[in-house]
Amino acid sequence: MKGKRKDLGQANCGIARALQVIGDWWSLLIVREAFGGKQRFSEFQKSLGLAKNILSSRLKKLVENGIFVIEPDPDSALSHLYVLTPKGEQLHIILIALWQWGEEHCFEPGELDIAMVDKPSGQPLAKLRLLAQDGRALGSRDFRLTRAGA
Known part of the structure; x- marks a missing residue:
């Protein structure tokens, strides 16, 4: 049985705090895909083959931590884009x-x-x-x- 991950958000270590934000492999792969031009949920899902619930939770965390911002999709009123912030670009x-x-x-x-x-x-x-x-x-x-x- 998996235990809950330790919260590293208050650790006195730059590595630990960075891992708190981007430490799981899916988050870094999502960022990799964004550098490749992907911005829509469906694009991330298709390219990574990631379950929608996991993708949704990782994108939410990346937005909460300032790696992405959500912007309106000019091509669809029903969807939005995930755009790397300057903080995300530094990755x-x-x-x-x-x-x-x-x-x-x-x-x-x-x-x-x-x-x-x-x-x-x-x-x-x-x-x-x-x-x-x-x-x-x-x-x-x-x-x-x-x-x-x-």
Whole structure:
């Protein structure tokens, strides 16, 4: 029997609070589809194959957390559009980081037959890098948490 998820909304950790908003896979896949141009409930449902009740609850949570806003659908008085907010648009970096990690670690050589590319040039994206304030590339052990202002 599944227990209720712990509420991370008050955690003193940016990762925990972010996961409270976008931490389940369906939410990130919905955002991925929005970056691909989908805005209508039916478009999300068709592309993801997600049960309507689950899609509805995830979209509601994403709206409540300011990832999407609901706007009138100019093509139909009976429906509306889910439009990414600036806060939602900033998730592009998370999606690219997940894509690049998955591309490297979740496929056999030659198995992945699509690539994430730069729209204007059609060239594959450069590997994301974490940089220090002075521009140095940081590795996986080159950072730490500290109190703000310390």
